[in-house]
Amino acid sequence: MSTALPQSTGVIAEYRARLAAGSIVFDSAQASAAERLQALWAKLRGYDPHPKAPPNGWVGRLLRRKQVDDVSDHPNGLYLVGDVGRGKSMLMDLFFEAADVPRKKRIHFHEFMQDAHRRFHAIKRDNPGINDPIPALADLIAEDAALLCFDEFQVHDIVDAMILGRLFEALFARLVVVVATSNTLPDDLYKGKPGRDAFLPFIGFLKQNLDVLVLDAARDYRRERLHGLNAWYVPADTRADAAMDHVFTTLAAGAPAQPGSLMVSGRKLAVPLSVPGAARFDFAALCGTALGPGDYLALATHYQTLLIDGIPRLSPDNFDEARRFVTLIDALYEHRVKLYASAAALPDDLYKSGEGAAIFERTASRLEEMQSDAYLQLPHLT
Ligand SMILES: Nc1ncnc2c1ncn2[C@@H]1O[C@H](COP(=O)(O)OP(=O)(O)OP(=O)(O)O)[C@@H](O)[C@H]1O
Ligand SMILES: [Mg+2]
Structure with missing residues (x-):
């Protein structure tokens, strides 16, 4: 499989197959987004940063530190943003299907956050002495998936806003790559809501770890x-x-x-x-x-x-x-x-x-x- 010519497989190939089948029409903005997704697809072939969770104790701490040191090799994810009906979910799904990553997960963002809250409280309940459940929560999520694809990324809720910054920082430190679709530019997330200032560092992390790609497709x-x-x-x-x-x-x-x-x-x-x-x-x-x-x-x-x-x-x-x-x-x-x-x-x-x-x-x-x-x-x- 790895001997195949670039672009004869992956996102572009699948995108072209759909064009050829007539199930979608050509759109230059979508075609260039497909190329960006193809580049990420190529970088992520076989991506499996730490198949096993590092053990606890000093060995684990050392291993974790090594992972953080390796962040420079960590490919940036993509944040696909645009108006409704432009083909963001279609392109992300195409990318997700094609992604040759052993541990990958595609989830609606709202459900991811609900699940994160549920696990956060379960960790607290099962470990009464624990100060901060976020590292343990991030371990669980990163064990499940080295590639996380989020559909309909949005932040409305103060509880989500408070947890997100630290959770994403911990996920990026565990080399998780994130691809997301959204109707809102990162700089406009949670705009005008209470506690926005405390949320700004999250926007910073997001832009550091995800390349923002505006999908300005011609039509809805x-x-x-x-x-x-x-x-x-x-x-x-x-x-x-x-x-x-x-x-x-x-x-x-x-x-x-x-x-x-x-x-x-x-x-x-x-x-x-x-x-x-x-x-x-x-x-x-x-x-x-x-x-x-x-x-x-x-x-x-x-x-x-x-x-x-x-x-x-x-x-x-x-x-x-x-x-x-x-x-x-x-x-x-x-x-x-x-x-x-x-x-x-x-x-x-x-x-x-x-x-x-x-x-x-x-x-x-x-x-x-x-x-x-x-x-x-x-x-x-x-
Ligand atoms: N180039 C295209 N030609 C024909 N149909 C298309 C094309 N691109 C997308 N579509 C179709 O348009 C519909 C909307 O696309 P999609 O759901 O990907 O939009 P979206 O950008 O995710 O919208 P939203 O922001 O509302 O989630 C889907 O049924 C999709 O298959
Ligand atoms: Mg969508």
């Missing part, structure tokens, strides 16, 4: 693919089913649809059908069962797009479903999730009268707004 390819497709299909008949199938296939962009699951507070939430970035549910599965705000929040942070089939008319007779639907739409709206649905009526006519109709007015207004061009162009908030 997601919007373009979905162009002319309605977001709301009335009534929920077989024509609407066919239209919803078409939306889902378009979003899939060739990827197979599969059932999946999300972990919510240690429980599994079943997702009947998903493709990268999008999930599809029947209304009954989503609002007719005992799901709660935590489940809806998990869906809203994980998926950029949600499809709901068969929203019925709502009334005091199916008030539980209506109440869950209101909670769901609040979560989707707050996280700028794009919604496609088939329904018995237009949003304003879904909940016409009876107790609860007044509360639904806000939901109907949000549903209207969620179909607007302005809303559809907003980045997903995780």
Whole structure:
């Protein structure tokens, strides 16, 4: 394999194969991003900085110091940033698939942080005397992966902001290479939020260890693919089913649809059908069962797009479903999730009268707004 000519394998080869197959169109910004990713791909062939965790005690300390000394050989990662639909996730996924790195992991950034908090507290709980759980946490993460690919890198939360700086410093010291996609330039991360000053060193580390690559692709390819497709299909008949199938296939962009699951507070939430970035549910599965705000929040942070089939008319007779639907739409709206649905009526006519109709007015207004061009162009908030 290593005798292959440069560029006959790796990211560029895969990118060209997709162009040749017609599944994507040529875009010069994407082509140059693919070249940057190819260069990193070549540097990382067989990358395995310390397959075994160094032992504890003085040997471990020496080994760790050596790793830190070796930082000069440590290839910089990449921070792919740009507006929505420019192909960042597509390119990162292509890179991740091609990467010849024995320990690699691709994870949605929001889930990585949730997992980091969970492990941080578990380390504290299991080691009551421990001063600082970050080194142990970084050891665990670095044992799992020498290459970490993060989709949708964002920082909103003071708790994340506080932990991130030290965690990333520890991960870089363990020679972990990070590739990330984001809608926000590093200098604009966590801007205008409380405690920003304490967060600035993190931005410094990030820029030292990741090359920033602005993906200024010509178009919003997601919007373009979905162009002319309605977001709301009335009534929920077989024509609407066919239209919803078409939306889902378009979003899939060739990827197979599969059932999946999300972990919510240690429980599994079943997702009947998903493709990268999008999930599809029947209304009954989503609002007719005992799901709660935590489940809806998990869906809203994980998926950029949600499809709901068969929203019925709502009334005091199916008030539980209506109440869950209101909670769901609040979560989707707050996280700028794009919604496609088939329904018995237009949003304003879904909940016409009876107790609860007044509360639904806000939901109907949000549903209207969620179909607007302005809303559809907003980045997903995780
Ligand atoms: N050159 C292209 N030709 C056709 N389709 C493309 C092209 N580039 C990307 N796409 C498609 O456009 C959609 C959006 O791409 P992608 O999800 O990678 O965007 P993104 O930059 O990650 O957006 P976001 O910031 O919202 O996460 C995907 O379905 C992808 O397959
Ligand atoms: Mg993306």
